[in-house]
Amino acid sequence: MSMRSAFTALDAIARTRLVHEPTPLVSAPRLAQSLDRGSTTILVKMDAETGFALGGNKVRKLEYELAPDRLVGVTCVITVGGLNSNHARVTAAAAARLGLRCILVLNGELPDEPTGNAMLHLMFGAELRMVAMREHRDPTAVAVTKEIERAGGKALFVPLGASTPVGTLGYVRAAREFVGQLAEAGSAETTWVFVSASSCGTFAGLALGFTLLGRDDIRLVGISPDVTEAEILRLTADLSTAAGALLGWHGELLPRLVSISDAYVGDGYALPSEGSRAATERFGRTEGIILDPVYTAKVAHGMIDWLGGERISDKDRVVFWHTGGYPTVFG
Numbered sequence: 001m002s003m004r005s006a007f008t009a010l011d012a013i014a015r016t017r018l019v020h021e022p023t024p025l026v027s028a029p030r031l032a033q034s035l036d037r038g039s040t041t042i043l044v045k046m047d048a049e050t051g052f053a054l055g056g057n058k059v060r061k062l063e064y065e066l067a068p069d070r071l072v073g074v075t076c077v078i079t080v081g082g083l084n085s086n087h088a089r090v091t092a093a094a095a096a097r098l099g100l101r102c103i104l105v106l107n108g109e110l111p112d113e114p115t116g117n118a119m120l121h122l123m124f125g126a127e128l129r130m131v132a133m134r135e136h137r138d139p140t141a142v143a144v145t146k147e148i149e150r151a152g153g154k155a156l157f158v159p160l161g162a163s164t165p166v167g168t169l170g171y172v173r174a175a176r177e178f179v180g181q182l183a184e185a186g187s188a189e190t191t192w193v194f195v196s197a198s199s200c201g202t203f204a205g206l207a208l209g210f211t212l213l214g215r216d217d218i219r220l221v222g223i224s225p226d227v228t229e230a231e232i233l234r235l236t237a238d239l240s241t242a243a244g245a246l247l248g249w250h251g252e253l254l255p256r257l258v259s260i261s262d263a264y265v266g267d268g269y270a271l272p273s274e275g276s277r278a279a280t281e282r283f284g285r286t287e288g289i290i291l292d293p294v295y296t297a298k299v300a301h302g303m304i305d306w307l308g309g310e311r312i313s314d315k316d317r318v319v320f321w322h323t324g325g326y327p328t329v330f331g
């Protein structure tokens with residue numbers, strides 16, 4: 001199967017347009033200088049600015065999850081996440097835009113005066129079903145689906161982070177968009193791309209996209225906010241295989257493409273570390289770029305650490321893939 005036919009297949013798959021594409025690819029020379037890497041090109045792929053409902057990576061995945069052909073007869077969209085989930089916020093906004101009811105099954109405790117994403121879920125008119133623990137989310141979503149069906153409606157369940165084979169296609173598409181922009185930005189022997197890997201739709205989609213495009217000059221580095229390296233490998237293999245099959249592709253990812261690190265988690269999910277705080281300050285003060293504490297700050301810490309080591313030469317180019325999360329800056 002050729003790359004051309006995989007992308008032809010991708011273009012034939014329906015989606016609901018939400019992303020303002022292409023998102024900007026901007027250079028970060030003051031960040032590079034501040035790291036004593038003034039001769040290394042550092043670029044930032046601004047998927048924080050996918051443009052819908054405060055943006056971020058979930059918008060690309062939801063274009064495919066909420067494609068018109070998947071919504072026939074649907075009255076209600078259901079998804080799951082933590083109280084402050086970016087994915088839940090964008091799902092609620094997309095449901096509002098599509099005129100659908102939205103039920104979010106969230107773990108945590110809803111404060112009297114919600115802030116950040118929790119405030120936005122309500123602003124977009126989503127109904128919240130709070131559960132005490134992560135493990136209660138999926139069974140509750142099943143019960144809610146049955147409730148909707150008993151009342152004569154039809155529910156579409158979007159799994160955690162929209163990291164499904166269909167959602168992953170959003171990042172295959174993003175890989176092609178980015179590679180087109182890279183060509184305009186000049187050439188380099190090797191291009192390192194640092195990105196968050198959690199439920200892994202983003203990481204798997206980029207890995208599949210770069211493979212389909214034959215980009216053996218790219219090294220894709222997935223930085224974990226909490227998931228183990230083994231789990232990221234498993235999720236990436238499963239999602240890239242299944243998303244590839246949707247495009248008629250049944251090959252292997254490029255052998256030197258993917259690296260993974262769970263070394264920057266610190267004390268745990270959503271807990272800032274010394275390194276992630278310092279990275280956030282550096283991005284803010286050198287480039288005016290906002291990082292979120294949960295995902296992108298940890299990626300930035302990892303990227304800065306790797307830039308201080310031996311792996312990345314001055315001839316290489318480095319890309320920070322910004323996946324968004326702006327509302328969590330405000331709680």
Ligand SMILES: Cc1ncc(COP(=O)(O)O)c(C=O)c1O
Binds near residue numbers: 197200203292
């Ligand atoms: C801002 C942000 N960055 C990165 C991620 C991780 O992306 P993925 O779930 O595709 O691994 C998420 C999702 O949880 C997110 O909200």
